[in-house]
Amino acid sequence: xxxxxxxxxxxxxxxxxxxxxxVRPIRPADADRLRAFYSRxxxxxxxxxxxxxxxxxxxREVAFFTNVDYVDRVALIATIGTEMVAVVRYxxxxxxxxxxxxxxxxxHQGRGVASVMLEHLAATARERGIETFIADVLPANxxxxxxxxxxxxxxxxxxxxxVVRMTLDLTPTETSDEVTASREHRAEARSIARLLTPxxxxxxxxxxxPGGVGQTVLRNLLAADFTGPVYxxxxxxxxxxxxxxxxxxxxxxxxVDLAVLAVPADxxxxxxxxxxxxxxxxxxxxxSGFGETGxxxxxxxxxxxxxxxxxxLRVVGPNCLGIANTDPAVRLNATLAATVPGRGRVGxxxxxxxxxxxxxxxxxxxxxxxxxFVSAGNRADVSGNDLLQYWEEDEATxxxxxxxxxxxxxxxxxRLARRISRxxxxxxxxxxxxxxxxxxxxxxxxxxxxDSALSSLFEQAGVIRVDDLxxxxxxxxxxxCQPLPAGPRVGLVTxxxxxxxxxxxACVSAGLEPRPPVNLGATAGAQEFGTALAGVLADPDxxxxxxxxxxxxxxxSGSVAAELVRVSREAGKPVLATFEGQLxxxxxxxxxxxxxxxxxxxxxxxxxxEAVRALAHVVRYALxxxxxxxxxxxxxxxxxxxxxxxxxQALTHPPTESPTSPQGAAAEVPEPPGRETSAVDTPHPEGxxxxxxxxxxxxxxxxxVEIDPTELLACYGLTVWxxxxxxxxxxxxxxxxxxxxxxxLKAADPxxxxxxxxxxxxxxxxxxxxQAHADLAGQLGxxxxxxVQKMAPQPxxxxxxxxxxxxAFGPVVxxxxxxxxxxxxxxxxxxxxPLTAEDAAGLVRSVEAAPLLFGEYGYPPVAVGALQxxxxxxxxxANDLPEVARLDLDPVLVGESEVFVLGAxxxxxxxxxxxxxxGPRRLA
Numbered sequence: 067x068x069x070x071x072x073x074x075x076x077x078x079x080x081x082x083x084x085x086x087x088x089v090r091p092i093r094p095a096d097a098d099r100l101r102a103f104y105s106r107x108x109x110x111x112x113x114x115x116x117x118x119x120x121x122x123x124x125x126r127e128v129a130f131f132t133n134v135d136y137v138d139r140v141a142l143i144a145t146i147g148t149e150m151v152a153v154v155r156y157x158x159x160x161x162x163x164x165x166x167x168x169x170x171x172x173x174h175q176g177r178g179v180a181s182v183m184l185e186h187l188a189a190t191a192r193e194r195g196i197e198t199f200i201a202d203v204l205p206a207n208x209x210x211x212x213x214x215x216x217x218x219x220x221x222x223x224x225x226x227x228x229v230v231r232m233t234l235d236l237t238p239t240e241t242s243d244e245v246t247a248s249r250e251h252r253a254e255a256r257s258i259a260r261l262l263t264p265x266x267x268x269x270x271x272x273x274x275x276p277g278g279v280g281q282t283v284l285r286n287l288l289a290a291d292f293t294g295p296v297y298x299x300x301x302x303x304x305x306x307x308x309x310x311x312x313x314x315x316x317x318x319x320x321x322v323d324l325a326v327l328a329v330p331a332d333x334x335x336x337x338x339x340x341x342x343x344x345x346x347x348x349x350x351x352x353x354s355g356f357g358e359t360g361x362x363x364x365x366x367x368x369x370x371x372x373x374x375x376x377x378x379l380r381v382v383g384p385n386c387l388g389i390a391n392t393d394p395a396v397r398l399n400a401t402l403a404a405t406v407p408g409r410g411r412v413g414x415x416x417x418x419x420x421x422x423x424x425x426x427x428x429x430x431x432x433x434x435x436x437x438x439f440v441s442a443g444n445r446a447d448v449s450g451n452d453l454l455q456y457w458e459e460d461e462a463t464x465x466x467x468x469x470x471x472x473x474x475x476x477x478x479x480x481r482l483a484r485r486i487s488r489x490x491x492x493x494x495x496x497x498x499x500x501x502x503x504x505x506x507x508x509x510x511x512x513x514x515x516x517d518s519a520l521s522s523l524f525e526q527a528g529v530i531r532v533d534d535l536x537x538x539x540x541x542x543x544x545x546x547c548q549p550l551p552a553g554p555r556v557g558l559v560t561x562x563x564x565x566x567x568x569x570x571x572a573c574v575s576a577g578l579e580p581r582p583p584v585n586l587g588a589t590a591g592a593q594e595f596g597t598a599l600a601g602v603l604a605d606p607d608x609x610x611x612x613x614x615x616x617x618x619x620x621x622x623s624g625s626v627a628a629e630l631v632r633v634s635r636e637a638g639k640p641v642l643a644t645f646e647g648q649l650x651x652x653x654x655x656x657x658x659x660x661x662x663x664x665x666x667x668x669x670x671x672x673x674x675x676e677a678v679r680a681l682a683h684v685v686r687y688a689l690x691x692x693x694x695x696x697x698x699x700x701x702x703x704x705x706x707x708x709x710x711x712x713x714x715q716a717l718t719h720p721p722t723e724s725p726t727s728p729q730g731a732a733a734e735v736p737e738p739p740g741r742e743t744s745a746v747d748t749p750h751p752e753g754x755x756x757x758x759x760x761x762x763x764x765x766x767x768x769x770x771v772e773i774d775p776t777e778l779l780a781c782y783g784l785t786v787w788x789x790x791x792x793x794x795x796x797x798x799x800x801x802x803x804x805x806x807x808x809x810x811l812k813a814a815d816p817x818x819x820x821x822x823x824x825x826x827x828x829x830x831x832x833x834x835x836x837q838a839h840a841d842l843a844g845q846l847g848x849x850x851x852x853x854v855q856k857m858a859p860q861p862x863x864x865x866x867x868x869x870x871x872x873x874a875f876g877p878v879v880x881x882x883x884x885x886x887x888x889x890x891x892x893x894x895x896x897x898x899x900p901l902t903a904e905d906a907a908g909l910v911r912s913v914e915a916a917p918l919l920f921g922e923y924g925y926p927p928v929a930v931g932a933l934q935x936x937x938x939x940x941x942x943x944a945n946d947l948p949e950v951a952r953l954d955l956d957p958v959l960v961g962e963s964e965v966f967v968l969g970a971x972x973x974x975x976x977x978x979x980x981x982x983x984x985g986p987r988r989l990a
Contacts, residue, residue, distance in 0.1 A: 071136040074979030075190055077988035078375040079144075082178025082249070084257035085347070085378040086989065087151065089186050092141040096150065097128050099143075103150040108172045114207040115169050117229075131155075137194055138164075142187055144179055147342060147377045154183040156191055156199065164191060166199040166234075168210070178253065180213045185246060185986035188219070188236045199234040218242030250987045251455050257380050258448070258456035261348040262391045262438050264323035265294045267400060268315050268346070270337055271328035271353075272298035272306045279352055280328035281307060282402050283388060290390075290399035290406065297322065315344045322346050326388065326400050331355030331363070334370055334384070342377035349374060350400055351383035352419075357444040358385055371446035375989065380452075386443025387422030392436055393462065401441065403427075408662045410435015411546050413463040415453045417471045419443040425469065425535065432650030434543050435662040437462040447989070449474040454482045458490065465545045466492045467538055476520075477876045477983035480527045480898055487528030488695065491545045491687055494524065494531050495538045515872055515896070522896035522912060523875065526905060528690045530683050540680040543651055543669040548640035550688040553609040556681065557602035558583035560614035561590050565644070569612055569674035576682035581608060588618050596629035603637035610640045610685070612677050613668075616647065627654035627668075635666040640684070642677040645670040696902030699938050703783030706946050712778050713949045716974055720771040770951060775972035778950075782943045784936065787968045789855035795839040799832045801854035807831075811838045813846060814853040821846075822886065828857060858966040862959035863919055863928050867937065869899070869944040869953035876981045877944035879937060883915045884957040901941035906934040919960060928960040936965050948984075951975040 076090040092100075104112075104123050112120050123131070134141050134155075141155035154168035166187065170179050191199070203210050211230065215221050219242050220235040267287060272280035280298075284307050287296050297318050298306035305311050312318050315325060315337070325346045329337055331353050341349060356367035367384060374381045382389055388401030392409040399406045403423045407430040414429065414436050416422050422441040429436060437460060440453055450468055457463040466486070473479055473496075483492050524531045532538050556578050560566040566583030573580035584602060586594045595615065602611050611634075615626055623646055634641035635657070645655060648670045653659040655668040671677040776786045790801040791814055802809040813824035824846065826838035835854070843850055864884030872878050879901060882894035895912030897905050910916060910930060921927035936958065944950060952973040959966040 069135045069137075071140075072193075072979060074985075075142070075186070077186065077986070078372075079182045079186075079987055080250070080253040080257050080380075080989060081182065081378075082176075082253050082256070084253065084260045084380070085146075085177065086257070086375045086380065087144045087146050087179065087378065088376050089142055089144050089183060091136060091190075092132055092134060092143050092153065092155075094129075094132050096143065097132050099145075099148075099150045100128055100132055100153070103153070103171060106171055106173070107169065111169060111172055114204055114210065115167065117204060140187065140190055140194070142183055142190070144183055145376065146174075152179045152183055154180070154187050156187060156196065158194075158196065159200065162195060162197040164196045164199060166201050168213075175209065178249065180210075181217060181249065182987055184213060184217055188217075188234075189980070189986045192236055197236055199236060201232045201234070203230045203232060204228075205230055216245065218245035246987060251458070253987075254452050254455040255459045257348075258440075258452050261324060261350075261380060261382060261448070262389060262398065262440075262456070263393070263396055264348070264398065266297065266321060266323050267292065267294065267398075268297040268299055268312075268318060268322045268325045269328065270299040270315060270325055270341075272300055272311065274300070274303055274306055278328075279402065280326075282404075283326050283328060283352065283400060284309070286399045286401060286404060286406075289404070290397050292397050292399070293395060294323075295320065315340050315346065318344070324348050324350065324400065327351045327353055327383075329353060331366060331384070335366075335373060338370065338374050338379070339377070342374075342379060346379065349379055349381045349383075350386065350388050351381060351443075351446070352386055352388055352402060353383070354385045356384040356446070367444055367446050374447060381447035382440060383419075383443040384446060386419040387416070387441035389441070390436070390439040392438065401426075401439070405430050406439065407434060407436045410437060410662055411462065411464040412436045412467055412542055413453065413457040413460065413465070414439045414467045415450050416441045416469040417443070417445065417450070418469060421469065428535065428539060432539050432543055433653075433656070433663055434539065434546060434651060445474060451475060451478050451482060454479070454486055454492070458482075458486045464490060465542055466490055467542050468492065468494045469535070469538065470494060470496050473874070475982050476523070476874045477898065477981065480523055480875075481983060483524075483527040483529050487687075488691060491684075492529045493538055493541050493545070493683075494529050495533070495535055496520065496531060515870070515875065515878065516892070518892070518894070519878065519880070519896040523878070523898055525690075525912070526897050526908065528687065530687050532683060536676075537679065537683070539650075540669075540671060540676055541683045543663075544640065544642060544680050544684055547651065547663050547665060547667040547669055548634075548642070549638060550691070551610040551640050551681070551685050552688070553579075554685050554689075555579045555581065555607055555609045556678070557581050557605060557608040557611040558614070559586065559595065559598045559602055559611060560584070561586050561588055562614060562616055565614045565616060565674055569614065569678060572675040572678035573682075576678055578678065578682055578685060581605070589621075591622055592625035592629040595626050596633050599630060599633045599641070600637070603633065603639050603641070608639070610642070610681055612674060612681065613641060613643045613645075614674055615643060615645050624654055627652075630668050631655060631657060631666060634668055640681070641668050642681055643668050643670045644672070644674050644677055647672050693904055696904035698900050698942070699903050699935075701783065701939060701942060704939075704942065705781040709778055709781035709943070709947060712781070713947055713974060716771055716773050717949060717976055721773065769975070771974045773972050773974060775953060775970050778943070778972060779967070779970060782939045784939055784967060786970045787855060787858060787966050789853045789968075792839075792852050792854055795836040798835050798839050798852065798854050802829070802832070802835050805854060805856040808857040809835065810855045810857050811835060811842065812853055812855070813842065813850060815846075815851045855968065858959045858968065859961050861926050861928075862961040862966070863925065864957040864959055865933065867940055867955040867958050869940060869950060871944070871948060871951045871975075871977075874982060876983065877941070877948070877950075879909065879941050879944060881909050881937060882913055883918065885915075888913070888915050897937075897941070899941035900945040901938050903934065903938060906937040906941070909937060910934055926962060929963050929965060930960070932963070932965045933958070933960045936967075948977045948981060949974050 071091045138158040143150050144152040151174045152170040156164040156166045158164045214232050223232045269284045272284045298309050298311040300311045301313050303311050325341050357364040390401050390406045391398040403426045419441050457466050556573050558569050560583050570580045584598045649672045651663040657664045657666045792798040792801050808828050808830045811826045829835050866882050866884045868880045870878050877899035879899050880894050880896045882888050893914045895909045897909045918925045954971045955967050956969045
C-alpha cells in the first residue's frame with residue numbers, strides 16, 4: 067500500500083532573493099526528477115553529502131530515496147518549474163531522534179533554499195514525534211554547518227573521527243521564531259522590491275489599437291519616462307506606439323525583469339510559461355476573466371497562481387490596475403491610470419482594480435504624493451501582507467494606506483501590522499465584500515466573528531480603521547505632513563463663532579478635549595491668525611490645533627496660509643485647517659508651493675468636522691504607540707503538557723453524550739468551516755505541481771466534542787466554582803449541604819438558562835431551596851434540569867469570557883459584561899491570543915460598559931487586575947491548544963478582590979493542519 071502524507075506538508079515559499087519555489091514531500095514518481103537533479107550537482111556537493119565520490123545514483127538508491135513512509139523516513143524536495151533543485155530528508159534512528167541531511171543544486175545555493183526547507187522538515191518531524199536532529203558534517207562543509215547553526219534551534223556540536231556531529235533540539239524557541247520571522251520578512255520584501263524596481267519591462271498584448279489595455283499600459287510607461295527599456299510584445303506587428311515590438315517575450319534579445327500581461331484570460335497561462343522560460347522575475351496581470359467571473363474563472367486564477375509560483379515568479383493581479391513607483395531612479399507607471407500622483411511618502415495598496423483609477427485621481431487631487439502603488443485585483447499571489455513587508459523597509463514610505471475588500475491571512479496581517487505600526491502608521495478602509503464574490507455575511511468565518519471583532523483586532527495591532535475612502539485620505543494627508551499629537555487636547559482658532567462651535571461639538575463627539583475657541587472675527591488677517599495660533603500652540607495644555615479660516619469676503623489667503631505654515635513648523639504640534647473650504651494639500655499651505663507637500667505642510671479639510679474626525683483617528687493611534695509593546699506574561703501554575711494530554715484523550719475517547727453543565731448555558735457547537743472561501747480567506751491555494759498531490763487525505767476529524775473543561779482550566783491556574791446537577795428538591799438540599807451555605811439554584815438546561823428569572827440567589831436554608839425548586843419547576847416545567855452552586859461573594863459584576871478558534875484569525879478571546887443589556891447590545895471586545903498584560907487591559911476597557919468595573923455609576927470597584935490575569939491565562943490556553951474550537955466562561959463574577967468562574971464549557975475539534983500563521987514559512 068502506498069504511503070500518504072498530510073496536504074499541509076506542501077507549500078509555496080519565497081526564497082531569500084525574492085524568487086519562489088514549491089516544497090513538497092518526495093514521491094516514487096520523482097525518480098527521473100531525482101536522477102536529473104543529481105546529474106547537475108558538482109563533485110564537491112556530492113562529496114560533502116556522501117563523504118566520497120559518487121558519480122551517479124544506482125536504480126536501487128533512487129528507489130530507496132524516492133520511496134519513504136512519511137513517518138520514520140521523510141524527504142522534502144524543492145521544485146522550480148518542473149525541475150527539482152533541492153532535497154532534505156530525515157531518517158529516524160532512535161525514539162525522538164533522526165538523522166538529517168540535505169542537498170541543494172549548485173546553481174541555487176545561496177538563495178536560502180536549505181534554510182526554508184529545514185524549517186519545513188523540522189515541522190514535519192515534530193508532527194511525527196521527533197524532537198532532535200543529528201547531522202554528521204565534514205569540517206570543510208561550512209555552508210551546511212552555517213545553515214544548521216543559523217536556523218535558531220538550540221545546537222551542539224562535537225568533533226570525532228574526522229566528522230563534526232551536530233545535534234539540534236527541534237523545540238521552537240524565541241530565537242528560532244525570530245529567525246523565521248526575520249527571514250520571511252527579508253524574502254517577501256525583496257520579492258516585492260523586484261516587482262517595483264525592474265530594470266526593464268515587457269508589455270505583452272500591446273495592440274496597435276488606441277485605447278486598448280496593453281497599449282494604454284505601454285503609453286503610460288513611456289509617458290512616465292521609465293528609466294529602463296520597454297518592450298512591446300505582439301505576435302503580428304513590428305511596432306506599437308512607435309516602439310519596436312517582438313512576436314514573443316522569448317524573442318527579446320535582452321533581459322526582462324517585469325512583464326505586464328494584457329492578453330485574453332485563456333492565453334495567460336501559456337504566456338506565463340514563456341515568461342518563466344525567458345527568466346522574467348515578476349508579472350502584472352491586468353487581464354480580466356478570472357475569479358471575478360465565477361467558478362471557471364476562479365479555477366483559471368488558481369492555476370495562474372500555482373504555475374507562476376512553481377516557476378519562481380510573483381504575480382500582481384489578475385484583473386488589476388497595475389503598479390507604480392515614483393522613485394526618480396525608476397519612474398514606473400505600469401498601470402492603466404494616466405494620472406499617477408507625484409513623489410511622496412505614502413505607500414498605497416488597493417485590492418480593487420476597478421476603483422484604482424479613481425483612487426489615484428483622488429490622491430492626486432488631494433495633493434498627496436505617493437512612494438509606490440500596487441493594485442492587487444483578485445490577489446492570485448501578491449497581497450497586502452507582502453506590501454507591508456516591503457514598505458516596512460522602504461525608507462521612502464512613511465505612511466501606509468490600504469483599501470481592502472478581504473484579508474488573505476488575517477493573523478499574519480495582525481502580526482505584521484502590530485510590528486510595523488510602531489514605526490509607520492497603517493490606515494485601512496475595509497469594505498464589506500470580496501473580489502471572490504463571497505459576501506462577508508455568507509462566509510463561515512464571518513458568521514462566527516462579527517465586523518466589530520475585526521475593528522477590535524485592528525485596534526490591538528495599532529491599525530487605524532476608517533469608514534470610507536474620504537476618511538482614508540483625510541487621515542493619510544495628516545499623517546504624511548504633520549507630527550503625531552501628544553494627547554487629545556485640541557486648541558481652536560477661528561474667524562467664525564458658528565464654525566468654532568461645530569468644531570467643539572465634533573471634538574466632544576470624537577472623544578477629544580477641546581479648549582474654548584479663539585475667535586478672531588471675520589476680518590482677521592495673517593498677523594492675527596499667526597499670533598493666535600502661536601499662542602495656542604505654546605499652551606502646555608494643547609496637543610494639537612485646528613484652524614478655521616473661512617472669511618465672508620475674499621481676503622489675503624496667501625499671507626494667512628504662509629503664516630499658518632510658518633508657525634506650525636516651529637511648534638512641533640500637529641496643525642489642521644479648514645482653509646476656505648479647500649480639500650487636501652492646497653499649494654498655499656505647502657512648505658514649498660511649487661512642490662508636493664513636505665513635512666510641515668498644513669492639511670486642509672472642507673469642514674471642521676472632517677478635520678476633527680481625522681485628528682481623532684490620529685490621536686488614538688498616537689496614544690496606542692505610546693503604550694509599551696508588551697510581551698507574553700510569565701505565568702505560574704501552567705501545565706501545558708497535561709493540558710495537551712487531556713485534550714488528546716478527549717478527542718480519542720469522546721464522551722458518548724455532551725455533558726450537561728451545572729454552571730449555565732451550553733456552548734454553541736461551531737460547525738466545521740469546510741472548504742468554502744471566507745471573506746478573510748486567501749483566494750489562492752497552497753497548490754501542488756501540475757501532476758497533482760500524492761495525497762490530500764485530511765486528519766481524522768470525528769466532529770466537535772463537547773467537554774466539561776474544569777480539569778483543562780486547572781492546568782492554566784483557573785478554578786471553576788463547584789456546582790451539582792439535581793433532579794428533586796431533596797437532591798437540591800443535599801447538594802447545598804455538601805457545597806456549603808448560602809447557595810444558588812439555577813437552570814442548567816441550555817435553552818432554559820437563556821431566559822430571564824431562571825436563577826435564585828442567596829438561599830440560606832433547606833426551606834428556601836425547596837421553595838426555589840418549586841418556583842423554577844413551575845416556571846420552566848417539572849422536568850427542568852437544575853443546578854445548585856455555592857453563592858459567590860458579593861458584590862460582584864458578572865462578565866463573560868469566550869474563546870473561538872477561527873479558521874482565519876486563529877484563537878480569538880472575547881470579553882463583555884454578563885448582564886442582559888450588554889448581551890443584547892453585543893457590547894463585546896476581541897483580541898488575538900496570546901494576550902500580553904497590555905492586551906488584557908485594553909480588552910477590558912474596550913467595551914462600553916467597562917466603567918461599571920471601575921467604580922462608576924454607584925458600582926463598587928472590583929478586581930480588574932485579577933480579571934486581566936484571567937484573560938491572559940485564557941489567552942495562553944487558547945494559543946497553546948488549537949484543538950479548543952470554543953471555550954465559554956459564563957458567567958465570570960468579578961468581585962472586590964478576586965474572580966469566580968461560575969460556568970465553563972468547551973468544544974474540541976481535531977485541527978486539519980497548522981494555523982494560518984503557524985508553522986514554517988509559506989506564501990499566504
